[in-house]
Amino acid sequence: MNMLTQQDTPIRKALEEQRHNRLAHFDVPGHKGGRGNKELRDFLGEECMRLDMNSMKPLDNLCHPVSVIKEAQELAAEAFGAKKAFFIVNGTTAAVQAMIMSACKAGEKVIMPRNVHRSAINALVVNGAIPVYINPGTNKQLGIPLGMSVEDVKKAILENKDAKAVLVNNPTYYGICSNLCEIVKLAHQYHMLVLADEAHGTHLYFNEDLPVSAMAAGADMAAVSMHKTGGSLTQSSILLTNNNVNSDYVRQVVNLTQTTSGNYLLLSSLDIARKNMVLNGAEMIRKTLGFSSYAREEINKLGGYYAFGEELIDGDMVYGFDTTKLSVHTRNIGLAGIEVYDLLRDDYGIQIEFGDIGNILAIISAGDRNLEIERLIAALSEIKRLHQKDKAGLFDHEYIPPHIIMGPQQAFYSRKVSMPIEKSEGRICGEFVMCYPPGIPILAPGELITRDVLNYIQYAKEKGCFMTGTQDMKIENICVVEES
Structure with a gap:
């Protein structure tokens, strides 16, 4: 690896060299550094347009990386404690689908919780693998799906010893983690791979006060949504693989669906975000934890709302909790989460991640500021004062166990x-x-x-x-x- 260190950003360096070398471009993209589309250049900026280049020898090729992308992926693997890393520019959806499609063929079984993201079930539609669903636990008070109980995973494995893999959310959207280390041990006893959907867990790799990351737990593959909590551009992601996996085969599977026109703005953002998380991640996450802890305490003082956290941990279906997540239960003020979501955006100019029928989720990061945290708390206080009503008639659960009739x-x-x-x-x-x-x-x-x-x-x-x-x-x- 030419003695590169985590201080290096090989894709960024190669892009900068190309930008300055006065090439005459008779290749795509057709906007030719923005000259062919003035309105877009003025909107996005000249630098951005000039960095939007196509694969060429000095910039490597995402489908078959041999130079700068290969080096950047090796640095990412080292940063995340994985054997190999693949840069994904089709979103974490593509990383989840590549995991499932490289672990299972048509007709083969994969054990998974039913509260998976649509990308996992989309993969089954495409490749014909058969799901064995485990119903996650449910918190009756909050109405939310939890993690998978180790006993339920064991039962599913013993009843389906021919399954090829177990998929685990690490964490769920709400911040809840299953006992990943035990699930890995169990699955490996029966020669099954463990696939982790870490769309909401990039930061778990960079701070010791958070639940265990998939690679540290010994999982075989993990889909890491770098753009969500790792600081890269939207749609950029990383697929990690460990020793039990034929990474060259995984690369072939990734190439079945990933674009052949890898976007260098996205790729360079992965490169730079990885460096930033390695050098500054621990401190950034400490700042995030400070924000979320303060907000949780203040929101709980308002009454009516319940910003839940580590007190949910029960050693089983809630084995760990990602305290960077600010998940707030709203039903006790008589409002569905989606109603609070709409009020925050429409009346207070505050955009949160989502509202469902009982909860809201605010994504907190080191990019936030004290003033914005205070705005959120004050807005929630106002919403309670102005809109609180009887909770009679509100739905009390988010999760309905499915009845599977066919694949x-x-x-x-x-x-x-x-x-x-x-x-x-x-x-x-x-x-x-x-x-x-x-x-x-x-x-x-x-x-x-x-x-x-x-x-x-x-x-x-x-x-x-x-x-x-x-x-x-x-x-x-x-x-x-x-x-x-």
């Missing part, structure tokens, strides 16, 4: 008919229905449509959740598997 691929590609959602009870769903964010399906292809699920969908629509997944953009009709 996701079989259902998605089956002959389907479209019908009004309210008349679909008892039919087999042929598509997805979800609130976004967080993008966890309420219904996935192959699942039975029950009255419980229909009531939830209707309630979420009434409260203003952003619903996605169906062919019908208005979410009034649903495609169901045609009855024979």
